[in-house]
Amino acid sequence: MAYVIVNYWPFLAAAGGLGFLVGWWALGSSRRAHSSDGGTAP
Numbered sequence: 001m002a003y004v005i006v007n008y009w010p011f012l013a014a015a016g017g018l019g020f021l022v023g024w025w026a027l028g029s030s031r032r033a034h035s036s037d038g039g040t041a042p
Contacts, residue, residue, distance in 0.1 A: 005012075
């Protein structure tokens with residue numbers, strides 16, 4: 001198992017970082033959409 005982790009950790013780190021960036025971007029875009037509707041959305 002350690003062999004797999006050592007050889008694939010860069011890919012796992014890249015996948016985790018990409019997922020984090022996508023989630024952060026989605027959160028920011030939804031926040032902008034809410035603030036542009038007059039402030040009625042939570």
